[in-house]
Structures are given as structure tokens and as C-alpha cells.
Amino acid sequence: MSPVVTxxxxxxxxxxxxxxxxxxxxxxxVALGPVSRFEPNPYPVVVTGEVSEFEPEGWIDPxxxxxxxxxxxxxxxxxxxxxxxxxxxxxxxPPFEFGVVTASxxxxxxxxxxxxxxxxxxxxxxxxxxxxxxxxxxxxxxxxSIGNGLRGPSGVLVADEAGxxxxxxxxxxxxxxxxxxxxxxxxxxxxxxxxxxxQLGLGLLSTGEDPTTAxxxxxxxANGFTPAEGxxxxxxxxxxxxxxxxxxxxxxxxxxxxxxxxxxxFDRSAEGLLRAAEGALAEAGxxxxxxxxxxxxxLADRRADAAEAEAVRRLFGDRADRVPAxxxxxxxxxxxxxxxxxxxxxxxxxxxxxxxxxxxxxxDCRFDLDxxxxxxxxxxxxxxxxxxxxxxxxxxxxALVLRRPEPIQGGN
Amino acid sequence: MDAHLxxxxxxxxxxxxxxxxxxxxxxxxxxxxxxxxxxxxLGLMGVLAELQRNHGMSRDVDMQPDQSPLELLxxxxxxx
Numbered sequence: 001m002s003p004v005v006t007x008x009x010x011x012x013x014x015x016x017x018x019x020x021x022x023x024x025x026x027x028x029x030v031a032l033g034p035v036s037r038f039e040p041n042p043y044p045v046v047v048t049g050e051v052s053e054f055e056p057e058g059w060i061d062p063x064x065x066x067x068x069x070x071x072x073x074x075x076x077x078x079x080x081x082x083x084x085x086x087x088x089x090x091x092x093x094p095p096f097e098f099g100v101v102t103a104s105x106x107x108x109x110x111x112x113x114x115x116x117x118x119x120x121x122x123x124x125x126x127x128x129x130x131x132x133x134x135x136x137x138x139x140x141x142x143x144x145s146i147g148n149g150l151r152g153p154s155g156v157l158v159a160d161e162a163g164x165x166x167x168x169x170x171x172x173x174x175x176x177x178x179x180x181x182x183x184x185x186x187x188x189x190x191x192x193x194x195x196x197x198x199q200l201g202l203g204l205l206s207t208g209e210d211p212t213t214a215x216x217x218x219x220x221x222a223n224g225f226t227p228a229e230g231x232x233x234x235x236x237x238x239x240x241x242x243x244x245x246x247x248x249x250x251x252x253x254x255x256x257x258x259x260x261x262x263x264x265x266f267d268r269s270a271e272g273l274l275r276a277a278e279g280a281l282a283e284a285g286x287x288x289x290x291x292x293x294x295x296x297x298x299l300a301d302r303r304a305d306a307a308e309a310e311a312v313r314r315l316f317g318d319r320a321d322r323v324p325a326x327x328x329x330x331x332x333x334x335x336x337x338x339x340x341x342x343x344x345x346x347x348x349x350x351x352x353x354x355x356x357x358x359x360x361x362x363x364d365c366r367f368d369l370d371x372x373x374x375x376x377x378x379x380x381x382x383x384x385x386x387x388x389x390x391x392x393x394x395x396x397x398x399a400l401v402l403r404r405p406e407p408i409q410g411g412n
Numbered sequence: 413m414d415a416h417l418x419x420x421x422x423x424x425x426x427x428x429x430x431x432x433x434x435x436x437x438x439x440x441x442x443x444x445x446x447x448x449x450x451x452x453x454l455g456l457m458g459v460l461a462e463l464q465r466n467h468g469m470s471r472d473v474d475m476q477p478d479q480s481p482l483e484l485l486x487x488x489x490x491x492x
Contacts, residue, residue, distance in 0.1 A: 061431075062431040062432075062433065063430055063431035063432045063450060063455075064431065065431055066429070066430060066431035067431065067454070067455075125461060125464070125465060126461075126465065128429075128458050128461070129454045129455075129457040129458045129461070130454060130455075130458065132454070133454070
């Protein structure tokens with residue numbers, strides 16, 4: 001039994017849907033810009049990655065729109081796109097064999113900001129009842145499940161940013177235990193003053209004012225990351241079930257591993273990422289020598305970048321400076337638990353197109369890191385195995401291995 | 413109490429609070445419950461809170477989704 005990706009639904013500052021997202025990412029387009037979702041003064045972060053084109057109308061049932069936060073609007077819309085992309089009508093799958101797993105980091109903060117303001121300005125009776133269900137981490141899983149009639153194994157992972165990869169592993173586990181299909185991913189909408197204050201406490205956000213230079217991971221000018229909203233949902237199915245219904249198998253979810261090394265201990269994250277990568281490759285049954293591209297976590301903090309590069313060097317040894325590595329998120333920002341899921345979606349597209357998208361904006365990758373960071377233009381590559389790395393601010397390190405599906409032998 | 417609240421006003425208030433599109437005609441149909449309209453218990457709670465805050469409805473009023481908007485209208489406008 002192999003879990004395989006059959007559908008992608010992406011909502012990112014770079015584009016809504018893979019048709020817009022992939023060309024923008026492939027061409028290294030920078031989709032960062034000035035904060036517009038709240039009055040940025042007096043907050044020091046002035047550049048973010050916003051999905052400025054997205055409004056819930058046309059995507060979400062109006063009665064669900066009023067009950068839910070923007071992060072759930074993203075997740076519902078992305079789930080719908082993923083199902084269409086996979087050509088999968090959920091009504092054709094037995095409901096108890098189709099589940100949903102999402103990762104969450106911020107929860108429904110924009111909705112919560114509004115209700116907290118009502119509480120303090122006008123009193124408790126002015127807080128709307130939907131606050132009870134809109135804020136919480138499981139809102140996306142719950143609404144996707146209800147909206148699509150999915151009654152299979154479901155859950156939500158609040159496991160820092162790396163939870164995006166852990167959610168995909170959880171979905172793969174459910175397929176091994178008998179589920180036929182899973183919707184899996186994560187989305188974030190972390191732009192309101194209350195949420196921004198929480199993020200500022202991390203001490204890792206870029207205060208750069210120029211969107212083209214605010215987020216430059218692995219460069220000499222790296223000075224923090226740019227936060228983003230958005231995320232992705234994937235349809236992951238049992239390979240046999242996918243082949244039986246005649247759809248394209250896009251990539252195999254081959255291996256995963258997670259480690260924990262403590263809050264903001266980036267010196268230790270080198271060991272943590274290395275062990276996660278080794279564990280994921282072992283589960284996939286491949287060697288480090290088989291890896292054709294690495295999607296980097298890319299915190300754009302000097303110590304964190306150095307630790308990640310160290311993990312890559314120790315994983316690949318002498319080959320480290322010849323394995324293409326990239327951080328496309330430098331072009332659209334870091335959307336917390338959605339970031340790694342977008343990287344997985346990008347990795348699937350990279351495998352399909354035989355193309356490694358660049359790390360936008362970066363022209364001066366640090367020499368001491370010994371990375372083959374793809375910058376400038378996309379690079380053609382025959383990708384059979386992709387490694388995705390993700391790290392949380394609070395010590396989670398995860399790795400996921402995706403493999404190109406083998407052509408069907410003797411098929412017609 | 414708000415004797416001036418019309419069926420159309422209540423319909424607009426329900427739509428705003430719950431996202432469910434409701435017409436004045438549906439509000440005056442005694443056979444149509446909140447359940448029938450697709451307004452769930454949380455949505456109804458939001459509607460009642462809005463009427464209590466801004467339309468002078470008593471805080472003692474409680475309603476269930478199997479009751480009708482017409483019953484609510486009569487309560488608010490003092491016709492009950």
C-alpha cells in the first residue's frame with residue numbers, strides 16, 4: 001500500500017490554484033507587499049505575504065462564511081480545489097473511508113480579534129456565539145468534514161510549523177490503516193494586531209521595508225522571515241484506489257520523520273533536521289544519494305540558516321554542494337503550518353515539470369554554507385526523489401520524502 | 413420590545429447574523445421553523461443576542477430552532 005498525492009489545492013500570495021501558483025513560483029516572482037489587512041502602525045513588521053485576491057464569495061457557502069475565520073475559508077477553498085484537481089467526488093467514496101487531517105498554528109485569530117474588541121468595548125453580551133467554533137484549531141478539519149460529508153478518520157495537529165508535514169504523515173498512516181482517501185494540509189490567516197504581537201515575540205520576523213529584500217534566507221543579508229497567509233490542501237489516496245479510478249498518480253508520499261530539539265535552539269536543529277531527514281529516507285527505502293532536490297525550511301536567521309545548511313552537509317557529505325536546494329517561500333512568505341504543505345505541493349509540481357523553482361530575491365548565498373541554492377532562474381532537473389524540510393519556532397523538525405511514481409508496467 | 417420591527421427587518425437581521433438568506437415572506441410563514449430555514453442553534457443564539465442588545469427584547473426570551481421566526485417576530489414586536 002502506497003499513499004499517493006492525486007490532487008493539489010493551493011492558496012498563496014503567489015496565486016490561487018496551481019494554474020496561477022506554479023508559473024509564479026517557477027519564475028521566482030516576489031508576491032510580498034505592504035501590510036493591508038490591518039493598520040500596521042505601530043508594529044515593526046510592514047511587509048507580509050497576503051492573498052489579496054481572495055474573498056470568500058464564490059468559494060464558501062455564505063452561512064459558513066459568517067461562522068468561520070479566514071483561515072478556514074482558505075482551507076475550505078483549497079480542499080474544494082484539491083478534490084476537483086483529483087477528479088474525486090467525495091460522494092463516490094464510502095464516508096467512513098474518507099477522512100481529513102489539518103495542521104494549525106494560529107487558529108482563527110482575525111475572527112477572534114473582532115470578538116475580543118467587542119468584548120472590551122461593549123461587553124460580553126456583544127460577543128457572537130460563533131466565536132466558540134471559529135477560533136479553534138480544529139475548525140478547518142471540522143468544516144471540511146461537514147461540508148464534504150467525510151466521516152473517516154480525522155484530526156488536527158497543533159505541532160508548530162513542522163506540523164504541516166506531520167499531518168501528511170498522519171494521513172498516510174490512516175490510508176495504511178484502511179482509509180481510501182484523505183484530505184490533508186493546513187492554512188493560516190495570521191494578520192491582525194493580536195496575532196502580530198504573538199508573532200513578534202518569536203524575534204524572527206523581518207522588519208525590512210522593501211518587499212524585494214525583506215526575506216532573503218541563506219544570504220548575507222538574511223534578517224528574519226516574512227510571515228504570510230494561505231496554505232494548501234492535498235488529496236492523498238491509496239495508490240491502488242487511485243489507479244483503479246484512472247487518475248494520475250502525482251507523487252508517492254514515501255517517508256516521514258519528526259524530531260524535537262527545544263524552543264529556538266537552532267544550534268540543535270542541525271542534528272534534529274539531520275535525524276528527521278535520515279529517518280524519512282529510511283522509511284522511504286532510499287539513500288541520501290538518491291535525493292534530487294531539497295526544499296529548505298529557510299528561516300532567514302543566520303544561526304538557523306547555518307544549522308539547516310549543516311544538516312544538509314552532514315546528510316549528503318561531499319555531494320552537499322551538488323544537490324539542488326531551494327526555498328520558493330522566499331517569494332511569498334512563510335505561512336506557518338501551511339508553509340511546509342505549500343512546499344510539498346511545490347515539490348509535486350517540480351517532480352511533474354522536471355523543474356526546480358528558484359529562491360526568489362537571493363543573489364548572494366553565503367559561501368560558508370556550501371549549499372547549491374537555486375537562485376535567479378528555475379533549473380531543469382530529473383527529479384525522482386524530493387526531500388522537504390520543515391522546522392517550527394519551538395523546536396519541531398520534520399522531513400518528508402516524495403517520490404515520482406513508477407510508470408505502470410504492462411498497462412494499457 | 414420594538415413594535416417597528418417589520419418582517420423584512422427581522423429577515424435582514426437573521427441573514428446578517430447567520431449568513432442564511434431569509435425573506436420577509438419566509439419570516440411571516442408560521443409553518444416555517446428556523447430549522448427549515450437552515451438556522452442552527454448557534455445562529456439563533458446570535459439572532460436573539462442581537463435583538464436583546466439593539467431591539468429591547470427581554471433577556472429571558474429563549475427560543476429553539478424548531479420554533480418559527482414568526483413567533484420571534486411576535487415576541488419582539490409585542491404582539492405575542
